[in-house]
Amino acid sequence: MSQVRVLVGTRKGAFVLTSDGKRQRWDVSGPHFAGWEIYHLKGSPADPNRLYASQTSGWFGQVIQRSNDGGKTWETVGNKFAYDGVPGTHQWYDGTPHPWEFKRVWHLEPSLTDADTVYAGVEDAALFRTTDGGQTWNELPGLRGHGSGSSWAPGAGGLGLHTILLDPGSARRMYIAISAAGAFRTDDGGETWRPINRGLKSEGIPNPTAEVGHCVHRIAMHRSRPNVLFMQKHWDVMRSDDAGESWHEVSGNLPTDFGFPIDVHAHEPETIYVVPIKSDSEHFPPDGKLRVYRSRTGGNEWEPLTKGLPQQDCYVNVLRDAMAVDSLESCGVYFGTTGGQVYASADAGDNWAPIVRDLPAVLSVEVQTLPPSRAQV
Amino acid sequence: MIRVVLPYHLRTLARVDGEVELDIAGQATQRAILDALEARYPMLRGTIRDHVTERRRPFLRFFACEEDLSHERPDAPLPDAVATGAEPFLVVGAMAGG
Numbered sequence: 001m002s003q004v005r006v007l008v009g010t011r012k013g014a015f016v017l018t019s020d021g022k023r024q025r026w027d028v029s030g031p032h033f034a035g036w037e038i039y040h041l042k043g044s045p046a047d048p049n050r051l052y053a054s055q056t057s058g059w060f061g062q063v064i065q066r067s068n069d070g071g072k073t074w075e076t077v078g079n080k081f082a083y084d085g086v087p088g089t090h091q092w093y094d095g096t097p098h099p100w101e102f103k104r105v106w107h108l109e110p111s112l113t114d115a116d117t118v119y120a121g122v123e124d125a126a127l128f129r130t131t132d133g134g135q136t137w138n139e140l141p142g143l144r145g146h147g148s149g150s151s152w153a154p155g156a157g158g159l160g161l162h163t164i165l166l167d168p169g170s171a172r173r174m175y176i177a178i179s180a181a182g183a184f185r186t187d188d189g190g191e192t193w194r195p196i197n198r199g200l201k202s203e204g205i206p207n208p209t210a211e212v213g214h215c216v217h218r219i220a221m222h223r224s225r226p227n228v229l230f231m232q233k234h235w236d237v238m239r240s241d242d243a244g245e246s247w248h249e250v251s252g253n254l255p256t257d258f259g260f261p262i263d264v265h266a267h268e269p270e271t272i273y274v275v276p277i278k279s280d281s282e283h284f285p286p287d288g289k290l291r292v293y294r295s296r297t298g299g300n301e302w303e304p305l306t307k308g309l310p311q312q313d314c315y316v317n318v319l320r321d322a323m324a325v326d327s328l329e330s331c332g333v334y335f336g337t338t339g340g341q342v343y344a345s346a347d348a349g350d351n352w353a354p355i356v357r358d359l360p361a362v363l364s365v366e367v368q369t370l371p372p373s374r375a376q377v
Numbered sequence: 378m379i380r381v382v383l384p385y386h387l388r389t390l391a392r393v394d395g396e397v398e399l400d401i402a403g404q405a406t407q408r409a410i411l412d413a414l415e416a417r418y419p420m421l422r423g424t425i426r427d428h429v430t431e432r433r434r435p436f437l438r439f440f441a442c443e444e445d446l447s448h449e450r451p452d453a454p455l456p457d458a459v460a461t462g463a464e465p466f467l468v469v470g471a472m473a474g475g
Contacts, residue, residue, distance in 0.1 A: 034389075035386060057386065057424075059436040059470045060386060060390075060425075061423050061424055061427075061434060063390065063420070063423075076419075079428075080422070
């Protein structure tokens, strides 16, 4: 029977949750790197026992950890993230120029084919890459340097590059997203980039339909259809059917179209998930009811998924990197909350149960679907 | 021999218990201590001072002999008591909780 490994980053350490394919009984390992913020950890598709973790601290800065045995043991690797050339400035919250300063790694995206190659999305927003297993990191400067970088401004959580999507059909195409600059695409392996935000409308910026400046919270794709993208924006759930060339809104009947994560069912490319949050002023579920919403039509028509989720007095948030799916035959869906719960559904969202209830605030959730011998931690 | 006391999280990161003892050739300065510390424990690079600017990270302080040496020049000589190992060089994290 296949096994599942759930990688959880929290405000105070990392946790590794493992189960068999039934996904009913779970082993919990951790905290790893206790007391540190673990923004994200993710396994390599090319070697599932190769894991990378972003360990960070306001006191001690950035550390990158690597495991070669599925999270049993870890070793530090390189943590030097130096911008290419003279970094220049981006916009500060008040519109004034502000020097580019590295703060932390928000997201690690291992290559689909090479366990030693990883992309890192960082704050202040830039994209870095390692090709030696994390020992050295180099910026892909074409993103910040493509022309609009000086106009990017931070979202409330900082100027973070949080989404990195690698196109499984084209090794040279990838998508990234930045809060609050928008989405960008490269078709040449990261040398050159251009914004792909046509169709987005954001009322909080001077020109609501500007080419850049949108607070994109998350983008997701199904690997079988890499030209179809789904986006949870600050407000609005959006869809593109042409690799980001244009977007249209698919919020439909959602109770609120504000939120952070969005993900796609492993086997149904038109089935997508979001977690509606009341507003950008009140970061908790509407009416104190934690509901995942599922659309089986690629958006517009949404159904609430509530079985097993708290339906009263629930005031947690679900952050942008804190939802993931497994690829078992009955697709599992997972998300973590700022209240420290990690919920799992082994039936595509119909029924939910907490794997753990009392972790530190969850920052990220990733899932690996493994053959039986690879899940022990 | 110079004695260095690291904060808890850096001891954990470097996998050391208690004080770190360093032998330094030449004059004992902050830069010499940090160079020697990072050479022995490469995982500490970037965690005490910035990789590029080599400036002390803002939430860390350097104390010794009941004095705050945080704002001394990196190449300023440290007190004799530190240089001889009579007193430790303390790397201290700011008392900011969370």
